[in-house]
Amino acid sequence: MTMGHAAQAGGHDHDAGAAGHGGDPGRRSRVAVMGSGSWGTAFANVVADAGTADVVMWGRRPEVVESIRVRHENPDYFPGLALNPALTATSEPAVALAGADVIVIAVPSQSLRANLAQWKPHVPPGAVVVSLMKGIELGTCLRMSEVIAEVLELPPEQVAVVSGPNLAREIAERQPATAVVACTHEPTAVHLQHICKSAYFRPYTNTDVIGAELGGAVKNVIALAVGVAVGMGFGDNAKASLITRGLAETVRLAVSLGADEHTLAGLAGMGDLVATCSSPLSRNRTFGERLGSGMTLDEVIAETRQTAEGVKSSESILALAQRHGVDMPITAAVVGMMHHDLSPAEALLAFMSRTAKPERYGV
């Protein structure tokens, strides 16, 4: 019985030997991590360190795959950092996906649909697919779990997300961290919690996938705004104001889409917002900081080697908000700066000149 079938049956097990093993309770879960970037690598290492599953990574670049497989190191993202030697890797999607009970996806959000179309023939029936991505698809305005369900034709109990204050480098260094594992079907979330709980990584389950995903996606946009403020030389009052009002607009959007507002007060909302907006490790905050410091958008894009999801997702998030009549002024200002040549100074003036209003949480 695969993990998905176990989940569908309403059973959930803490015994890693029960799910996804073709009825062989003795076989360990097999986890395929699709994406060998910073978070795919760090999360694969978390699962390997948790010790209850066999983990294989897929990466596009054979030289990175070889380094992970032979030297247990990802030189592109974490040079010199020892990965769990049990971690293996391949550049062949079919090899990574073969026999997988759990498929974890960590590619840039806007590339997800095309990748899923290529991988679909190799996805084992019953496998649970887990999104690590924090973006909203351009054009469709779909969350990543929605894209996965649509393309792979999976029921909700076989689609989950992981989100939270998860700066990959800190986790790759095995520093303590927490996260939310969200699936509408709690037994699936509980099983995934089991396979990624390690001495330094403490996952919490939640059934509010909408809240977890929107928290993760919108925080990247707010982090861009905080970065711009930092780059302009502003201090902690400005940062705290943007974080607080950014959470308010995140809650407005999430609740309008059916999320539980309490999710946004938790790790996938406030937690991730604080971590991302506070850390120089954040690609989104760094992107904003460079722009705020006076670099042109093209210069910042050229300088940014890794994925800053908020740049593209700011547009799909704003479109989603407009579709649902939700006011998201910080997101609108970020879209202006990222896509319509609005200068940081003009964005600041526009934000501070807004009509005065009362403050109520989430309003």
Ligand SMILES: NC(=O)c1ccc[n+]([C@@H]2O[C@H](COP(=O)([O-])OP(=O)(O)OC[C@H]3O[C@@H](n4cnc5c(N)ncnc54)[C@H](O)[C@@H]3O)[C@@H](O)[C@H]2O)c1
């Ligand atoms: N890095 C973090 O700290 C962190 C933490 C939590 C969540 N995330 C999320 O994880 C997701 C993955 O981002 P990341 O941080 O690992 O990014 P990254 O830039 O570190 O790595 C992206 C990986 O995807 C590959 N890639 C790029 N374009 C691709 C394509 N078209 N098809 C397949 N692979 C492609 C790259 O080669 C690279 O290996 C993002 O949605 C991000 O928001 C990142």
Ligand SMILES: O=P(O)(O)OC[C@H](O)CO
């Ligand atoms: O580097 P960022 O801005 O993509 O943030 C990384 C993680 O999402 C933090 O939780």
